[in-house]
Structure formats: C-alpha cells, structure tokens
Amino acid sequence: MLTLIPLVVVLASFLTPQPEIWKHLAQYVLPDLFLNTLWLLLGVAAGTGLLGVSLAWLTAVCEFPGRRFFSWALVLPLAIPAYVTAFVSIGLLDFTGPLQTLLRDWFGSSAWFPRIRSTGGVILVMSMALFPYVYLLARNAFLTQGKRSLEVGQSLGLSRWQGFYKIALPMARPWIAGGILLALMEAMADFGTVSVFNYDAFTTAIYKAWFGLFSLSAASQLASILVLLVLMLALGEHFLRGDKRYNVIGKSNQSKIHLGRRSRWLACCYASAVLAVAFVIPVAQLLVWSVQVFATDFDARYPAFVWHSILLSGMAAVLVVAAALVLAYALRLYKDWPTLFFARLSTLGYAIPGTVLAVGIFIPVAWLDNQMLAFLKPWLDIKDSSILRGTLVVMLLAYAARFLAPGFNAIDSAMQRITRNQEDAARSMGVTGPALFRQVYFPLLRGGIVSAGLLVFVDVMKEMPITLMTRPFGWDTLSVRIFEMTSEGQWDRAALPAMALVLAGLIPVILLTRQSEH
Template sequence: MSLFATKTGQHPWTAAAFAVAVLVGLPLLTIVVVSFSPSETGTLLRLWNTVLPGYIFTTIQLACGVGFGVLLLGSTTAWLVTACDFPGRTLFNHLLMMPLAMPGYLIAIVYIELLDFAGPIQSTLRHIFGWKFATEYWFPRITSLGGAIVLLSLVLYPYVFLMARTAFGEQAGRWLEAGQTLNLSPLQSFFRLVLPLARPAIVSGLLLAVMETVGDFGLVQLFSVNTFTVGIYNTWFGASNLVDAARLATALLLLMLFLIWLEYLSRRQKRYIQSTGVPPSRKKLSRIAGICAFSWCFFPLFLGFLLPFSLQILWFIEGFSEIRTETFGHDAMNTLLLGGTTAFAALVVALILAYGRRLAPSAPLNGAIRIAVTGYTLPGPVIALGVLLPFAWFDRQLIALSEQLWGVSPGYLVSGSIAILVFALLVRFMAMAFGNIDNGLGRISPHCDEAARILGLRPFGILRRIHLPLLRSSMLTAVLLVIVEVMKELPATLMLQPFNFSTLATRTFSYASEEMYKQASLWSVAIVAAGILPIFLVNSRLLSSLRQRTPGGTS
C-alpha cells in the first residue's frame, strides 16, 4: 500500500489531512496546556475555594433538569407520531423538529418580554386585581434556574424526538408483536420492551441535548444563571484573567469529554437495533385520546416555536419604524460574509480530511480527525479561549520582530481581525461539513477510483473530475448547514468579534442586554427564518430514509 501511495501521490494528501486535523485540534491542546501552566494570577485551589463549586452545582442542576424535560417531551411525542393515528399526526411529524431553529437566547428574549414584571401578562393581572407591587402577589420568575430549564427543554427536545422516532419506526413493530406473544398489553409492551430496547438511541439524543445545555451561553447569561460558560465569560472579560478562564474552560472541557464518552458508549449499544425492521401498526385513537395526543404534541411546538416566532414577527411589524434597517443590513452582510467564508473554509478542510482518509486510512489519521471534529460538542467560550491564546501569542512575536527590525508595531494583525473568528467558527462547526462530505464519499464506489487510476488520473484529478461532481448535493448541504449555524452562534462570535463588527446574533444579544427586546425583533426573525429551511430539508430526508428502510414505514 505504501509503495502504491508513493507512486500515485497519496502521501501528500494524507500528510495534508493529518496537518490540517492537528491545526483544527490546536485549541483543545492550548486550553489544557495553559490551564496547568504556573501563574501568579490563578490557581486551581483558589478556584475550588471560591467559584468552581457553584459553577459545577448550577451546571449539574441545569443539565439534570433539561435532561428530564427533553426525555419526557422527546420520547413521548416520538411514540405518539410513530405508533398512534390522530388528527395532525403527519403535520407534527415535520413540525416537532422546528424548535431547533430557535436559539436559546432568542426564546429567552421573548419570554422575558412576555412574563417579566413589566410584561403584558403581569400588567394585565395587576390591572384586573388592582395590584400595584410585586410583593402583593406571587408569579413565577422566568429569569431563574427553573425558567432556564423549561425554555431549554422546549428548544432542545427535538434531539431526543429525532433519535427516538428513528428507533421506534425501525423496530417497534417487532417489539410489540413479541409483547403480544408474552400476553402483554400495548402499554406494558411499551414500558417493558419498546422503551428499554430503544434506550441506546434515546440516551444518545439525551446526551446531545445535555451537551448543548452545558455549552449554552446566551440564555443563562440573560437569566443570570451562573454556569461554567457564564463563569468563563465573566472571568475573561470582567476580571481580565485569561489563566483562570482557561482553567475553568478545562474543567468544562473535562465535563464535555465525559459526556462525549457516554454518548460514544450509547452508540456502541446500538448494535442491538437492526438497520431494518417492522414499524408499528399505528393505532387509531378515540376522539378523547386523539385530542389528548394532539394537545400533548402541540404543547412543546406552540411554546417552543410557534408562540415565540409569532411574537417576534408581531413585534417586528409593530415597531418597524423604530428599527434601524441600515444597521440590520450591515449586520446581515457581516453575517453572510462570516458564514460564507467559514463555510468555504470548512468545505475545503473537510474535503482534505475525508479524501486523505479515503486514499490511505490509518489509526493516527483517524485519531487526528476525531479530535478535529470534536469542536461541535464544545462550548463556544472554550473554543474562543483556545483560539485566542495561540493567535495572540503569534501576534506578540510578530510585533516584537517588527519593532526590532523596523521600529514599527503592526498591531494585532491576526487576533484583532476577522481571521481569528473564522478559524474559531471553523473549529466549532467542522463536524457538520466533514460528516456530509465523508458520507457523500462513502456512497461513491471505490471501483470508480480504481477505474480512474487505470486511465492514468492522479488523486487530485480523480477528486476534481469524478468525486466533486458526485458530491455536489453533499457539499451544498454542508455549506448551508455551516452558514446557518454561524448565523446562530453567539458566544464565540461575541468574544472574538473585531472592533466595529457585529453579526445578527451579537446585535440581538446586545439589544437584549440593554432590555431593548422589541428592537431586536428583525434580527431575531432573520435568524429563525434562516434555520427553518435546513431543518425541514434534513427532517424530510430522514423521514424518506426511514420509509426506505422499513417497508410501510412512517411518514
């Protein structure tokens, strides 16, 4: 193999793939190295004696609460649309994924405006009952840990819904038939057979939702819930202490790696679920049961997507005259520039990684790629810190060299430009581009490569003339997903954005921090609207794939 690789020029591709994978994985190594370096400004013991226990306890509370919420909402709605027939079932099968288009900080803005003391609901109650002060009545406080748990559950349950629906749709029919042979009722079969055997898939979705919860910044910052991400941000920008921020980031990184390990174990258990099977025969529900099923599915969809999105549109229409459209246009152009540049870079890197592994797979290269695509599971503040530290070090060396040679300081050319932000977002969303490209290459038969080699094509020629035309759909999907995720990304963009550079997400958060919720409506509507189409396309593709794998499958 090595002789063939040398002759056909595959070694440069694999070397480039390995080098790029190491470069993309650099932020992780940087965080760990800096956090354990000796420094006078911070120690692990001092952090443990001050803020670290509080961050750990609050983060665990938030993760457990959201975990329970997404498990309840996701698994039950998935079973209803898979195994039951009731009015609106087909529509819910598509729409129950829509809350994923609603970032946590956007739903937080809506419910703060709606449920806060000066909001319309409390104002109406005070008007009806003659109350004047908050001490005269009790009303649940939305900006609290409990409020954060509820809202994050409403926007993250689709992770569990998606995984559970796939597991139920593939094998639940056989499990229910087995339950009938054991004289079990449908309800007993569900709890004793269907749910335990679908556990690996459900746990996988649950852990994805928990990782998103642990990495959330915008919602918990607006709600003053002191989790790890808020602590990193406050330590970095409030106390200007990068070393302590890096140490907090390392603690958060260890927690995320533990969750990744748990998710990996859950995926290993999926070997017990066959790739083909029998979907359950949907049971026609009675009128009362159908109303209950409809209401239960409508509840998270309405609170997690329809209500907040409708209110954002309403606020946009009502306050259009107060909205600075020129500012919006400037922010939209910045966002598209950032998203397009990041998507193009991610596409190129993904092609190098996937094609390099296709040419000459090896254990070191696979390990490097695994590190390179870990960024999506890491919180934005961790990636921002891991990127800033080496880039700032490089700029300082460049400044010192320039002053020594020419007596002029060029300033922070790299860490103060959009380049550092593009690199951070590339690390954050590399997994999306690589997954699409790698799956697309996997569908191309190796015989195509062999035939091309016989005709005298070298690896680059094979990629350009054969693979790229066949990968158009995968590349378009990768670019679209990366652009949309860049539009929604808040913490990394907020921490690394250059001076006088704002995106849709950072401007929205800036308005929300100043309690100008309605003025942020146009920016909010644009972010959510951009996320709807990719989610709808991906969900439609998954439903189509499920129907192909299961004869008579669910739709």
C-alpha cells in the same frame, strides 16, 4: 492541530496554577457554578428526554389526527436559537410582560404566577429549544421497531404500556442517550440563554473573567474545568452503555397503533401545545415586535450587521467545506488507523463550547503575535501592537475548529454513496488523479457540499460566544446585536436581528426534515 491546540492550551493552565486565582474561584465562583450546572443538566436531561421520547413514540408508532404534520413540524424549534427563545419568553412572561399585566387586570394580582427568571425558567426554555435532538433520534429508533416489538411483548403476556417500558424503550436506549447527550452538550456550551437569564454558568463565568476581570488566565482555568466536565459527560454515557448490542427488528412501513377516540385527541393536543410553545408563539411574538420597531430601529447600521454576518458565515462555510473535503477524500483513499484516528479527532471541536475555543485560540495567537512583532520590529516600522489579534483570522480559526463536524458528516455521508464500481469505471476510461476528483467525485458530492455549506453557514450565523469574544473592533453581527439589546432588557429591539436568524435557520431544518422523511 486546529482542534488539539485550543484543548492543549486550555488544559495546560493546570500546569501553571495561580494560587490567588484558584483561591478566589474556589471560594466565590466554583460552588455556585457546579450547583447551577448540576441543576441545569438534570433539568434539561429530564425535560428533553420526556418531550423528545413521548413525541417520538406518538409520531412514529401511533396514529392520531395531524400525525404526518407533527412528524416534521416538531423539528422546527431547531430553527430558533435557544437565546432567542429565552428573551422572547422573558418578554412575554416577566412581571412587566403582557401575560402578567393581563392577569393583574383580571385578578388584581399576579404574585402567584411562577417566576420565569429562575432555574426552572432556564430549564424550561432550554428543554423547549433542545428537545428536537432527542425527538429526531428516538423517532428513528421507534420507526425501526414499529408494532412488532409490542406484539412480541403481548405474546409474552405484557400489556401495551408494559411492552413500551420493558421492550421498546430499552431497545431505543442508544438513540435516546445520544440525543440527550447532544442536548446536554448544547446546554453546557450555551452562552446566550444563560446570559439572558443572568444565570451563572461556566460559559458566562469565562466571559466575565476575560472581559470583566481582564484575566485571561482565570478564563483559561475555568475553561479547562468545563472541558473536563464535557469529557466526563461523554465518557459517562459510553460506560453506561457497556457492551450491550442493539438490533433492528422492524421496518418503518409497518401499520400504526390506532389510539382510542379520547387518546388520539389528547395526543393531538399535546403535540400542538408543545409546537405552539416551542415555535409558533416565539415566532409570532418576534413578528409583532419586529413590525412595531421596524420604523424606528431599522437604520444604516443594520445593513452592516447583515453584511458582517453573511460575510463571516460565508467565509467560514468555504473554509470548513474545503477542510471537510480533504478529510473525507483522505478517508476514502486511506483506511489505515492513523488516518482514521486523526480524521475523527479533528471533528471533536463540535463538543467543545465556543467560549473554550475562543480562549484556546486566542492564547496561542497572542503568543505568535508577540513573537512576530519582536522579530519584525527591528526590520519594519510597525506601529500596531498586534498583527493577528483583533482580525478575522482568529474568528475563522475558531469557527473552523467548532463547526468542522457538521460539515464533515454531510460530505462524508455523500462520499459513502459513491461506489467503487463508479470509481473503477472512470479509471478504466483513463480518468485518474485530480481529474478523477473533478469529473467523478465532485459532481456526485455536490449535494453533500451544498448541505455542509448551508449547515455551517447557519451555525455560524447563530453562533454567539466566539463572535463576541474574538471579533475585530466594530465588527458587530446579528447575534452581537441581539446580545447587546437583551443585555439592556430591550426585547422588542432584539426582535429584528432575531427574526433574520430564525429565517436563516429554517433552511437547514427544512432540508433535515425532508431527508428524515426519506
């Protein structure tokens, strides 16, 4: 219900169309939004696909200097929120930034330098921030193939490159498509990056309709279009795959392809350049800015920003872990189709953009608020105009719907490792009911619970649109602080909260890389 109610509420806006709103949207808003979204999706798909697949192939199948280091280091860009990479890129590459200033000092002009505030700039930043999704999945696919698929191709007369394009790449298609689909969903759900670039997208249009035009109906109808686009994206990938089947034909411990002297150093330089642009340079610039502004910008408000972020993330993590435990345990006990259907349905919130969830949660909460006020006012002396609106309850409900999927996946994976023999042995000793869960399941699930809590904690720390649109008055967090500073173009003052988010994001990324290596 937590996932379905926002979706139903948002999609129900089609049942009560308002002609004047739709006329305004169709004439002034939707053409640019659709065109911008199309270019963004095409660019991100091409960028993340090219970077992710090429780097995955090099680190999984080829041998070159630094391969072991790059195999895990190329996941590190996931620790940096895309909107942080966005404002760092603008701060470095804009007309007033240090790079163009240096170019003007050297050459007298920087007019020839490409504009970072452009469609290409948005695509570049998002591709650098999101390519690890494709890299992780594609690398796993290539590891299971190893050299064997190429050897089969060579026995049929294909060269190494022909074997890659005709055998290895098609066999890895589901993993590559899955990674690109994740990247595209993140791009469509993104709010911070497009707002930093002032790039009109559906997420920024929803925010402006709600807080700029003060029209919740316009926001919900824009949100409904975005939901349909996300569903079309997911269904499109499913139909493109068709009824093809893919099998594992190799093992990850096969010998690597030894590149030639020139090729191996080119591979090393390529991986180094991508890692530098996507992670090293942004983190270094954040550190420089943080040191410069720390003495003047760090004041009594910052402990409140940190405390609010930690408190919200901690409460959301506890709520999501509790719900995920119930779902995973229910699936363990019952294998009937209603349980499977509703458990999977409840994790669809991760594919719904935060702006959509914020609108979809706020509308029914506002209705419930009005009903409660109408019922209680005759009996109680209530002076407030709301009971639930503007409270942490709305935020936590939206967080739970949005981030249940990563929490559930971590706990369910740990649940799958508990064998029936362990459960039967405990039952034979008289351990049943709640004691069975407390004495057997919980100790074995502890690692999965910790991983789920960390993942949700960091995701909520970095989350921007839900926090911006549903937070109580005065409840500013690190992400809200970043939004306020970047909205005013003060990139250096946004560095302190951004550095805190990057450090927090490194925790799950390190856990993820350690797990992928094993």
